[in-house]
Amino acid sequence: MRCKVLVYVGLLALVKHVSPREIQAGPDEYATLPCNVTLPVPVNESLITVSWISNGSAIASFGNEATQIKEGFFWRPSDFISGNFSLYVLRATLALQGVYECTVSYNSTILPSINVTLSIIAPPNLSIPQQWVVLETESQFICNADGFYPPPVSFSWTRGGQVIHPPHPVEGEQAPDGFYTAVGNLTLYPSREDQNVTFGCRVSHNGNNQELDFQLNITYLPSVRLSALPSHSSNIPLTLYCDLESFYPEEVSVSWIQNGTSLPEPPSTEQNPDGTYSTRHYYTLSPEQREQGGRVECLVNQPGVMVPVSGSADMEKLDPQDESPVLTKSAKASVALMCISIVLVFLLCFGFSWRRRDEKQKSLTVSGIILPPHVIIGKKGRVTVSIEGRRVDRVQTAWFLNDTPISDTSFTGTSKANFNCLYNPLTTIHLPYGLTLTSTASEKGPLLPSRGEMAYYKLHTMGPLHSTGSGSQQLISAMTFMPQISIHKSAVFKCQVSYIGKDKIVVERVSEKFTILSPPEVSEIQLAETPNDSDVISMTVRATHFHPDVITFRWFCQGGELSPVASQASSSPRPNSEGFFSAYSQCKLPQSELEKGGTKVWVSVHHIALKQPVTRKTRGFMRRPCVSEIFSSASSPDQTSTLGCEITNFYPPNVTVTWLKLREGEQDDREEEVVDGGDLWGPLQTQPRIYRATAFLKRRATSQGKKERRGGILCRVEHCSLQEPIERQWKHVDIVAPSIAPSLSVCWSSEGVGVFSLLVKGGHPKVKLLWAAGGHTLSSLVSNETEEIGDDGQRELKSVCALERSTSLPSRTNKQQERQKNKHALKTKAAVTDPDAEGIEYIDEQVDGENNNIDMEEDMNAEVEEDSDKEAVDDSGALHINRVNLSKGPRESERACMRVCVEITHAALKLPVYRSWAEPNEEMSSSA
Incomplete structure (x- = not known):
């Protein structure tokens, strides 16, 4: 079998390189500077050294028995063991921008550093x-x-x-x-x-x-024309008028100037069909001004116009001075006779028209709009106009907000007719005998857009009422409304009075601008320990939903007034989308002062909408509770499991615990309150003003599938010192003990490599295994685990560990020859599934020192096989070979016996379970 090249895998090969990245954050936002590396397993925290540096300045450091971090940053040393060395910025500012370098070293080996750039992004x-x-x-x-x-x-x-x-x-x-x-x-x-x-x-x-x-x-510029009314004598006042045509908007001011000197005036305007306005302004010159003569100008000023438009004329053309003719006696008599005739005709016409003119014009008296001094949000406001006259039963009124007609929105019916009334302006018509009729007004456009934000308006009248003596009548037209800041702020009401069937407006009244008030909603005083100084207690009170923005907080204690250390009321707070304001105030006192007694500190909140200041008192000294993670007692499938949560260091003793069950889903789980099984032990006083308690939840363990166990159990703790409840979540609720094989399976290859395997079935959560081997002492080993679903539907975990001795190695030449003969080696998966198979392909843990002295000829012969075997060596499925160094006994000839052991730990097991194998003693075997 040909020799395969052994590959040495060092610790540095496990490092996960992270490319530099840019982190963007808004002003004063929370930012995370990531730094993640992969460390060898198991991790020894004492061998880790971490440092963060920016612009040559140290931000944070860990290791070498010293840990420090700059103010404004923090990290979680508990995450270091998992390779997470991220740095967190509490409030991102422009001064914190730049490149941050994260350097990690393990066991004095410096790993590649990671650069992160922090940038601030602020929209305009x-x-x-x-x-x-x-x-x-x-x-x-x-x-x-x-x-x-x-x-x-x-x-x-x-x-x-x-x-x-x-x-x-x-x-x-x-x-x-x-x-x-x-x-x-x-x-x-x-x-x-x-x-x-x-x-x-x-x-x-x-x-x-x-x-x-x-x-x-x-702004549309007008055309200006100046004229004078005819006058037959220079000793009487002369009336001038100035015509303005085709201008916009309606608001316009006219000033009169004679020989460069300003003169005083009063006007009226009319609207043209094209939307523009026309007006005529008169001015009457006194006889002295008329005698001055010269040139007269009419200047027109408009919004946005830098140079006013003017019309001018000479007094010689406007007021020609003709000499009065000399009348004869007969002519004077004829003129006198004519004047007497005109006076008689005038008196006759005046007698017939006196009654009609008196009823329509002179008999009508309209008061100003009566407003309440303040309008409170949430309470109805009322505006009123009083109309007096002989025939007020012929009068109609129309109400406006600024220039927009007001619709009566007090109807609650569901009919189509009533629904349409909500969007049409209404006019109240008063008929004879005290009857009233409501009809649609002629003005166009509703008060509010039909988006659901309907303001409340109710139009109502009272009268006609007969007054004593004069025979005149009184009519009261009123409107009730529900104030809204977005609609009524800086607005005015307008009431137009006219006669039935007439378009001409007889009288128009405009109200003054009214003030809208909203009293603040004041919270209770929140007490909390200062993060940097536990001996100082901060007290905070908040005021919300108030208008206008001026508000005052005054702090008091027994003996005098306190000064707040932080307050939003000193500067004008910004309104929210509805126009309301919010503010807070904070005061600090030593903890010893607050612990002396009960309600010794109070705050009074002053606002214009309050008749009396709102006062809030401290409810005594409070201490924020510390809540532990949820712990569980061991259980079997047929037993009842108990979940617990420790609550410590809180005051006062009143605390509320709620257990909630999370539904299926990994994100945004919905909560369902657990009705039965929850209990609270305590509170128990451990020190003066310090209590602790334990919350329990008893439930029966189930054998449901993994899908149902996705949720979990939530423990929610509420206390008067907390603005938000503290929550702790337990994910693995159902604890099931695993089934462990009674012994280890062992298989030795022809090369002297032993393959040990262990089978574990079922169990929840997943078991943890630790392999170790040695002689008199044990060393941890690297193993390989595979997980499958067995024939019975249960989860099967197979753990395999390969090792060889280091004291009985064959010679270099014999070892190479032996490996050259074994051409066919098994992959890791084969070794796991079939431990009895012959031969194993493996990766050596370290390069054998003897291989460094191989002859050049053998190296050249091995190059041919290196290419063919590289794929097998680099295969991620290849089994790792552990080297076990066995120390010899007291006597040089005594041979050490090898022991292999695996430790199984699980939440359902009170103590770890061990499975071991020991090498048989050859001396004992031979004697037997």
């Missing part, structure tokens, strides 16, 4: 300042991108979803905090088609796109 925050632009005039728009890293960002602009300005990159400027800000610009000549069109600023950063939409506020 977009904002666009709102501004007015002038129709068909060059306008500039600015898009701000703040707080991003790293640079650059790319800006592009869209109109109606279509790109109108291609992307262009901007590096930006670095702020003092290390992040960057950039500005994108857009030049636009707005047209009428741009009204109500959505524009967008699209910013791309590090492959991710963000877009902020906005609409244009376009």
